[in-house]
Amino acid sequence: MTAIEANASDLTCDVVVVGAGIAGLTAAEQLVAAGLDVRVVEARDRVGGRTEGGEFASGTVVELGGQWVGPTQDEVLALAQRLGLETFTVYDEGSSLLFADGTRTEGDDDTFGLSTDAARAFTDLVEHIDRTAATIDREAPWDSADAVRLDRMTAAQWLDAHCGDADARAFMDTMLASILAAESDEYSALHLLFYLGSGGGLHRMMLTIGGAQESRVRGGTHQLSERLAESLGERVLLDEEVLRITGWDSADDADSEAVAVTTEHRTLRCHRVVVAVPPTMATRLSYDPPLPAGRDVAQSHMTPGNVLKFQVEYPRPFWRQEGLSGMVMSLDHDVSLVYDNCVPDSDAGILVAFVEGTHARNFNSLDERERARRVIDDLTAFFGDDAASPTEVLQRNWSEEPFTRGCYGGRFATGLWTTVGAHLAAPCGLIHWAGAETAAVWNGYIDGAVRSGQRAAAEVVAGVR
The missing domain is CATH 3.50.50.60 (FAD/NAD(P)-binding domain)
Structure with a gap:
């Protein structure tokens, strides 16, 4: 010694x-x-x-790191209550937007804007994932039935074997990248099923109301x-x-x-x-x-995963007036996921935008100004000219954070x-x-x-x- x-x-x-x-x-x-x-x-x-507060010049506080809590997350909810912190339910009214193959489609929590056939195939795949994930031993995934076979293949290979609809599969990859901040060929099928099973399944993890994105801590996590x-x-x-x-x-x-x-x-x-x-x-x-x-x-x-998080402030939440929830998923852009991120203490409109997986690694070679410009370009493609002129953009590249080097998890x-x-x-x-x-x-x-x-x-x- x-x-x-x-x-x-x-x-x-x-x-x-x-x-x-x-x-x-x-x-x-x-x-x-x-x-x-x-x-x-x-x-x-x-x-x-990996939780960090950020503040706009207007004084509004937002989260640059982890921010959401939801049903069955009993320990963090109990901790917040014990510490005297309040939670609030996120905004989730109106239609979501899906961008795929150059097409813009409005949808809801059930279809996400997918075609009838793709939506049915996606729903069937989610149900199969959740049934299988429920069989994984959360305390000892390596002891699960069929663990060795599942561990030898990538998640992408396993998903390919259980879904023949190309549109549903492409959408699933984007959905999973929004959860794991990595591409489905970068982790094993066993890791996918364990990870999703640890939170009660993919259906719960991808939902807003009733799911992992239901609530936030007032003032930040x-x-x-x-x-x-x-x-x-x-x-x-x-x-x-x-x-x-x-x-x-x-x-x-x-x-x-x-x-x-x-x-x-x-x-x-x-x-x-x-x-x-x-x-x-x-x-x-x-x-x-x-x-x-x-x-x-x-x-x-x-x-660790690769993700850049952008908090974008506008004078007002203009998307709500157009009947939109603020949620966007895109298979075509650098920004793959957007949510309405407004807070109760401000009248400003706030969107939170994520660049994840391969797109995030490509962003690493850009400076912050160029990253922000490309994100604003994507938001403008999603929402129109009202999104082109934000009052301020805050950003955090978690792969560059010296004592984290990546998010969300490993x-x-x-x-x-x-x-x-x-x-x-x-x-x-x-x-x-x-x-x-x-x-x-x-x-x-x-x-x-x-x-x-x-x-x-x-x-x-x-x-x-």
Whole structure:
């Protein structure tokens, strides 16, 4: 074990939590409630992780990161209520728009603007996906019936085998890209079915009212982390990028701090560590001794999605006057998904637009001004000249965010769930893992992050005692 030199800023405690996103802060709060001395170290100058607030010049606050909550996301809804935060139902009145093969079609939540035959084929495919997803073991996907076969093929191959309608298949790829921020040939069929099953199925995930996009937190979801951090007070240390974790394989000795967590400014000695950062960021920490091969492969191959999020403000929500809900799905443009994102405290019209998957990777070579121009061009194609002159555009490319490097969550390509999947959430010696990618319920969502923090805290309490 590498020797660590002590300095005046060194600290000792029971548990160090790496990462002040919702998962890490949830774990820290529960550990403190259990009577343990905890420190949270965060590389950024803010808390919130993949939730982040943005503010227009008008003063209206919106979310640059994760924003929606909905039915069955019981843990995050309970947390919001306990922290004194209000939720509101999103606007979902009027027709949606579909752009495919150069054609603009109005639709609703049942048809999405698809033709009769394509809508029927798409509905049949969704029902088949959800029946199959319900058979996947959420706690141990690798033990599911037919897991090896499903893990050996891509999601695209599996979908091709179960849908012969070209229009329905193309629409399904765009729908799934809006959920996983990746293309269907970039992850295994087993990953697709596990991920969708963790949230109750594709039907629930793609719906607005009654689904995963039903509600938002008034003032933004980043307040969940901010209020948790306020309650933890000086236990939360910002601008503390962790460089290495040493001694994680030591026997847990109640009379000594076996593990050393070293940041740029100090060393924290503790009994246990909770690493609550995305798997791709966990690979960038140094571990002494090195992590077991299974864990290292699992975290290094959990590839994050690619997404750019744009919040676009207008003087008024002009689309509502035209009988439109503001929802758009496009198979033809860089912007694949748009929602009405107006907030109760403002009369302004706000659209949220997403560039995902391959389109997002293509945007990486553009500067922010060009990205915004192309998004506005797409919104103008969707809604007409009223969309051409927004008052302001806010944007976040999550693949460029240095301590995230991608959103929404991570994905496993073929052959990984059945070989290294069991290592993703299992403790390594005195290290415990949290984060939305480790959740069995609502994996990749804010609710899943909360649940993962609760699980990791329970593991630590059981281990320490």
